[in-house]
Amino acid sequence: MIETKDILETINMIDNENLDIRTITMGISLIDCIDSDIDKACDKIYDKICRYAKELVKTGENISAEYGIPIINKRIAVTPISIIAGVCQTQKILKFAKTLDKVADTLGVDFIGGYSALVEKGFAAGDYALIESIPEALSLTSKVCSSVNIGSTKAGINMDAVKMMGDTVLKTAQATKDNNCIGAAKLVTFCNAVQDNPFMAGAFHGIGEADCVINVGVSGPGVVRSALSKNKCKDITEVADLVKKTAFKITRMGQLVAKEASSRLSIPFGIVDLSLAPTPAVGDSVAHILEEMGLEICGCHGTTAALALLNDAVKKGGVMASSHVGGLSGAFIPVSEDAGMINAVNRGALDITKLEAMTAVCSVGLDMIVIPGDTTSHTISAIIADEAAIGMVNSKTTAVRVIPAIGKKAGDTLSFGGLLGAGPVMNTRFGSAEKFVNLGGRIPAPLQALKN
Amino acid sequence: MKAVITVLGKDNVGILSKVSTACAEVGVNIIEVTQSVLQDMFAMIMLAEIDKATVPFNEITNRLNKVGDEIGTKIHVMHEDIFNSMHKI
Numbered sequence: 001m002i003e004t005k006d007i008l009e010t011i012n013m014i015d016n017e018n019l020d021i022r023t024i025t026m027g028i029s030l031i032d033c034i035d036s037d038i039d040k041a042c043d044k045i046y047d048k049i050c051r052y053a054k055e056l057v058k059t060g061e062n063i064s065a066e067y068g069i070p071i072i073n074k075r076i077a078v079t080p081i082s083i084i085a086g087v088c089q090t091q092k093i094l095k096f097a098k099t100l101d102k103v104a105d106t107l108g109v110d111f112i113g114g115y116s117a118l119v120e121k122g123f124a125a126g127d128y129a130l131i132e133s134i135p136e137a138l139s140l141t142s143k144v145c146s147s148v149n150i151g152s153t154k155a156g157i158n159m160d161a162v163k164m165m166g167d168t169v170l171k172t173a174q175a176t177k178d179n180n181c182i183g184a185a186k187l188v189t190f191c192n193a194v195q196d197n198p199f200m201a202g203a204f205h206g207i208g209e210a211d212c213v214i215n216v217g218v219s220g221p222g223v224v225r226s227a228l229s230k231n232k233c234k235d236i237t238e239v240a241d242l243v244k245k246t247a248f249k250i251t252r253m254g255q256l257v258a259k260e261a262s263s264r265l266s267i268p269f270g271i272v273d274l275s276l277a278p279t280p281a282v283g284d285s286v287a288h289i290l291e292e293m294g295l296e297i298c299g300c301h302g303t304t305a306a307l308a309l310l311n312d313a314v315k316k317g318g319v320m321a322s323s324h325v326g327g328l329s330g331a332f333i334p335v336s337e338d339a340g341m342i343n344a345v346n347r348g349a350l351d352i353t354k355l356e357a358m359t360a361v362c363s364v365g366l367d368m369i370v371i372p373g374d375t376t377s378h379t380i381s382a383i384i385a386d387e388a389a390i391g392m393v394n395s396k397t398t399a400v401r402v403i404p405a406i407g408k409k410a411g412d413t414l415s416f417g418g419l420l421g422a423g424p425v426m427n428t429r430f431g432s433a434e435k436f437v438n439l440g441g442r443i444p445a446p447l448q449a450l451k452n
Numbered sequence: 453m454k455a456v457i458t459v460l461g462k463d464n465v466g467i468l469s470k471v472s473t474a475c476a477e478v479g480v481n482i483i484e485v486t487q488s489v490l491q492d493m494f495a496m497i498m499l500a501e502i503d504k505a506t507v508p509f510n511e512i513t514n515r516l517n518k519v520g521d522e523i524g525t526k527i528h529v530m531h532e533d534i535f536n537s538m539h540k541i
Contacts, residue, residue, distance in 0.1 A: 002456065002532065004486060006539040007497055011458060011528055066509050068530035249538045256537040 011068075018222035018284040019250065020070040021257050022277050023110075024060050025198035026053050027205035027213045027270060030079040030114075038088045042099040045084070049076060049103045052212050052267070057108045059264050063257055071257065072219075072419070076104065077203035078114035086126025093129050097137035097144050104143040111186075113203035115146040118193070121155040121442070131161070134168050138183035139175035145201035151191035151388040153395045157443040159385065165189045166381025166437065170404055173373070177406035184403040185368065185420055189384050191391035191398045196271050197327045202364075202399060213270030214262045215327060218254035218318075219277045220246075222284040224310075228292040239293055240313045247274065247317030255322040273327030274318035275363055276310075278338040280421035286310075286331050287340025298340050299350030307331065308361035328397055330363025336403075336416065336423030337368055345424045352383075352426055360390050365398035370414045370423035373406040380404070382433035385443075393446055454483070454532040455502050455509075457516065461525025463494040471496070471527070474519045479506040494525065499532065 013019040033044035057074045064071040078100070085093040097115055104112040115137055117127045134146050148165055151157035169184055176183035188202040195206020198215035205213075227246045233239045254272040262269035278286045287298035290306045311331045319325050333355065335341045344350035352369060359365040365387045371380075384400045391398030405414040405425050415422035459471055468487070475482055480500045487496035505512060513529045520527035 002499075002535045002539065004488070004495070004497055007456060007458060007535055008460075008495065010535055010538055011460070011530075015526075062509075065513060066531045067534045068528050069534060252537045253534065256533060 013220075013223045014069060017226045018279065018281055019220045019253070020072050021216060021254060022219040023073040023075050023198050023217045024056070024071060024257065024261050025075040025077050025203055025215045025217065026056050026267065027077045027196065027209055027215060028052050029205055029209065029211045030084050031207070034084055034087050036087055036089050038090055038093065038095055041084060041088060042095050045096070046099050046103050049078070050106060053107050053109070055265060059261055063260050063264070067257070069253060069257065073110040075198070075200060075203065076107070076109050076112045077198070077205045078112065079205050079207060080116040080118055081114060082117035082124070082126040082130040083207065084126075085130055086124060091129045093126075094133055094137055094140065097133070097141050100144050101141035109143070111143050111145050111200045113145040113147065113200050114205060115144050116148060116204040118149045119158055119161045120149050120152040121158060123161070131164055131168055134187060135171035135175040135183065138172050138186050145186045145203065147188040147190055147193065147202045147204060149190040149193035150384065151392050151443070153192060153392050154445055154449045156445040157191065157385065157388045157392060159437070159443060160440045162381050162385050162388065163437050163440060165384055166377040166379070169380050169402065170375070170377045173404040173406055180414055180416055181403050181406055182416055185401065185416060187401065189400045191388035192396060194327055194397055198273050199275065199277065199328060201401065209270070210268055212267050214258060214265065214267050215270040215273065216254050216258035216261070217273040217275060217277065217327065218250050219279070220250040221276045221278045221286045221289055223250060224276065225283070225285070225289045225292050228289065236309065240309055243310060243313035244317035247314045248321045251318035251321035269324070271324045271326030272318075272322040274314055274322070274325055274329040275327065276314055276331045278332060278334065279419055280337055280339055282339060285338045285340035286333055287338050287344055291340065297347060297349040298344040299354050303354065304357050304361055307333070307358050311362040328363045332363055332367060333358055334368035334401075336370060336421040337419060338421075342422070342424060345426060352428060356386060356390070359387060359398055360394060363397070365391070366400045366402060368420065368423060369402045370405050370425045371402050371428055372409050372425055373404050374409070375404050375428055376432070376434070378432060378434040378437045379428055381437040383428065385437070389443070392443070393448065395448055453503055455500050456530050456532050456535060457498040457500055458528045459494070459496040459520070459525050461494055461520075461523075462492055463489050464523050464525070467494060467523055467525065468496065470519055470523055471498070471516065474515050475500060478512055478515060479504050480512060
């Protein structure tokens with residue numbers, strides 16, 4: 001029989017340490033829904049998603065009940081809509097966003113991602129129209145998430161797109177200012193975007209993917225923190241080993257759920273994403289893990305090193321636990337979704353420059369950071385360019401999800417509720433990058449791109 | 453399919469009998485039981501065969517949770533695979 005202590009450990013992780021499966025995300029290709037008539041294309045999209053995902057929510061709930069593990073979100077990711085929209089003989093493509101929102105409502109999923117464009121090297125048909133429609137699309141819908149890839153190690157950084165995205169982020173926040181600027185929280189600007197990411201707001205179904213796949217994102221910062229606090233480690237090597245072992249257990253659960261969901265839905269299993277995703281709940285914070293390693297407060301000197309160790313150990317532990325690892329796979333540091341990060345910002349220990357340094361060694365990037373409402377679009381573009389440069393040079397994914405809090409200034413708080421939490425408004429650096437951003441063009445791909 | 457039923461809480465008269473009665477009522481066959489009482493804390497773990505259960509999995513969980521509420525303990529019913537996959541390579 002299974003050992004008593006193992007059973008109790010698992011139950012304790014779920015009951016007291018916030019262990020959960022963050023998301024089962026079904027990726028669906030819309031390539032076969034392409035039509036030059038937007039109405040026909042939208043009908044095909046609605047029908048196809050309904051047909052493939054009609055059992056998704058129910059299956060997720062059943063697995064959750066039988067295995068006793070909470071599955072927080074059920075989501076859908078689709079082919080970047082700009083590719084579908086490029087064929088349509090119209091520039092008015094909002095109908096795609098509305099169709100996605102409607103299908104998400106019909107199926108009861110939490111989010112649908114893929115209102116996206118990939119423009120790292122330039123704009124193709126449909127890309128301009130899509131990016132220009134983002135502010136309105138995100139203000140008129142509630143479950144649609146949008147992302148734009150503006151750079152990659154192979155292609156360099158498309159500074160024209162960077163400029164556009166600064167403007168788009170600001171306009172999206174303005175369009176949703178009566179609703180806590182929530183639109184900007186559903187918009188991610190990527191460098192080196194991955195094609196199989198199950199996490200929102202950046203999920204889309206890449207064009208190299210199969211017709212339909214199941215991807216799973218695990219969570220569990222609380223479990224890692226608790227393991228560190230229960231076992232007093234002699235040195236940092238022991239800390240890394242302990243994180244690895246814990247990540248292994250967490251990921252095994254993700255692998256089990258992914259396999260089970262894939263077999264019940266008769267859809268191929270794609271990947272497990274090994275990310276440590278925090279939630280605003282007490283005890284579910286990545287910042288608190290770093291503090292458990294011996295930092296007085298997240299953001300103090302030493303934070304980047306501790307985060308680098310955590311990020312690496314999570315991957316090493318997780319990679320053996322799953323047959324296919326993918327997505328973003330690393331520790332997330334979204335400020336408004338992490339009680340420890342919020343505390344560190346409020347106490348003045350963590351600012352946007354330290355966060356930028358941290359993004360060089362961990363997953364994703366500047367995530368869920370609330371900035372003053374009067375921040376200019378050039379400054380937002382420059383933040384995006386900085387972050388994209390880190391991703392481009394280090395051959396890793398980086399992203400920017402900043403929320404300009406319209407009408408608020410540094411020191412205020414913007415509250416979204418739910419998994420998105422509440423974030424203190426943080427100062428950006430002074431000085432203008434307007435001329436630099438307005439130069440436009442492309443930052444050439446770095447030498448790292450020339451591997452052949 | 454086998455499920456692991458865990459009962460955790462304050463020790464009480466009749467816990468084992470109430471839980472096993474609830475299992476018997478829905479055709480859940482208990483294969484193995486281990487239990488320990490540490491001071492006042494009671495921990496019982498049962499391995500049960502649920503293929504011949506007369507009600508769906510959700511209903512088994514609901515009924516046992518109700519029993520748990522009545523006797524002041526927390527009862528979990530979970531597929532055994534979750535423990536196997538987490539703790540065995």
